């Protein structure tokens with residue numbers, strides 16, 4: 485049988501597995517398998533050459549039983565509604581496992597932002613917000629950045645929303661620039677949250693991180709901060725990093741500042757001085773202690789799972805491992821920190837941003853990071869404890885913790 489790589493089919497299969505262990509009521513299971521609401525729309529954008537191009541946009545509100553829906557917006561040429569559905573489902577489990585009072589959503593536009601001018605990007609971002617403005621808000625659904633979107637795009641969307649609504653409402657969107665009500669610490673939050681989970685997993689496995697090695701796939705917001713933080717916080721040696729154009733390797737470790745400077749001047753990590761090239765495929769199969777997928781879905785599959793040699797997989801990306809690969813990695817005794825636990829730091833600090841916007845009173849970065857550490861460490865141990873109690877792998881355990889919480893909120897509301 486060929487492996488099903490449709491992210492939504494994978495998200496549903498993961499839920500099915502958890503439902504079996506939980507002996508979840510079949511009606512509840514059926515309800516949780518589907519998004520509660522989704523919006524599909526066309527966004528006409530006036531291009532710089534005077535023509536009008538129509539883009540396809542989506543917003544999926546998967547489940548808002550525990551609170552307003554929450555989730556990022558991706559701009560990607562390969563975006564599909566099923567990717568958005570899967571990511572919205574994972575957001576639902578992510579906010580539940582982190583135990584923050586929010587639901588799960590996700591949005592996207594099929595587009596290649598690299599081919600758009602700044603003006604076109606702004607008009608596209610504002611057009612997206614015009615389409616969803618009625619359905620988002622502090623008490624409904626709060627978007628944020630994701631792949632290929634950033635604080636500037638959030639600022640345009642915030643402005644469009646506030647112009648339409650006629651009042652200031654900074655909490656309608658998170659990941660904003662600091663000047664417009666963003667939170668200190670939001671930039672590195674996803675990677676930092678992942679670091680707290682890596683620290684805890686390493687303790688469990690008896691790994692001394694100051695003597696450990698790591699490889700990181702993806703050198704965007706999450707992957708590049710992961711490189712910086714794992715080196716600064718633990719002294720771990722990062723021997724390989726990559727982006728969509730290929731990877732770089734140095735067995736003595738890669739200097740974060742040198743790689744960043746090279747990336748800033750060339751747009752790619754390859755050909756960075758003092759490194760040898762490595763393919764994305766070979767990077768994943770390196771003999772390292774910590775493997776950090778921080779790029780896109782379906783990177784660890786039945787094709788390469790047998791060749792993965794790390795001790796811990798810290799899934800900073802969403803959906804990097806297929807269920808078939810999961811089985812293989814678990815049977816090899818590799819400790820997986822599942823995506824919606826490992827990368828929950830971003831949404832947790834987004835939640836802190838909403839709280840600060842509500843009070844119009846802002847915390848310093850130290851306070852944000854301390855509270856993030858507390859949330860991530862508690863979530864990590866809730867999942868690890870569940871894995872041991874139910875004798876299941878960590879991904880199933882994360883689902884058990886999350887699905888129990890969401891199902892309880894659904895039940896209390898009397899929906900099912």
Ligand code: NAD
Pocket residue numbers: 629630631632633674701702703704705706707726727728729764778779780781800801802803827828830831
């Ligand atoms: P980004 O766009 O800033 O960076 C993505 C990186 O992945 C880039 O370096 C890109 O070149 C690389 N990449 C793309 N395709 C690749 C491929 N086929 N092989 C290797 N590298 C490839 O995005 P990001 O915000 O860093 O997000 C990365 C992952 O983390 C995504 O799965 C995202 O959903 C997840 N995530 C992000 C956040 C956040 O706060 N940004 C939060 C939670 C999860």
